[in-house]
Amino acid sequence: MMVFHHRRQWLAKAARRVAAGVALLAEPVRWLHRRFRHRPAADAALWEGEARFRLLIQRAPVPLGCLDREGNVRSLNDRFLLLFGYTLADIPTFQEWLRRAYPDEASRRAFLAAWQAARDQAARTGTAMPPLETTVTCRDGTLRAVEISGIELGGDLRIMDAGIPEIE
DSSP states (O other): OHHHHHHHHHHHHHHHHHHHHHHHHHHHHHHHHHHHTTHHHHHHHHHHHHHHHHHHHHTOSSOEEEEOTTSBEEEEOHHHHHHHOOOTTTOSBHHHHHHHHOOSHHHHHHHHHHHHHHHHHHHHHTSOOOOEEEEEEOTTSOEEEEEEEEEEETTTEEEEEEEOOOOO
């Protein structure tokens, strides 16, 4: 009977310690709940904003393409496809786009030299690349006069746009 009594006392003490520990945690847990209870709504708003921005880029009225640091084409918007006819499958890299847009070696080299000079100028000044007037060969073989410029974003992405010059 004595052993049972000691076990009971020990269990009672252990239960009091656990209850005291839970009581100590209750206030920090309440504080965390108050602090972060609106977090899911903020996260949802952030995701919604990002989705809207992606949709804006995809449906922008100017052709846009994203390149990564290695020269892989990450995305092309709807307008790019409409004006030039190229898909990501057609031009998975900047080099492939150059080859198709400038099938003539001399025009490709001329554009690439101008592109590099514009990139260097943008890097020196911390601004967007100045527009380059050029003629691009579309997927169907037609030629399209455009202005191409771009901007470096965090060193990872280059956004390239190919606006069509105004007809005079």
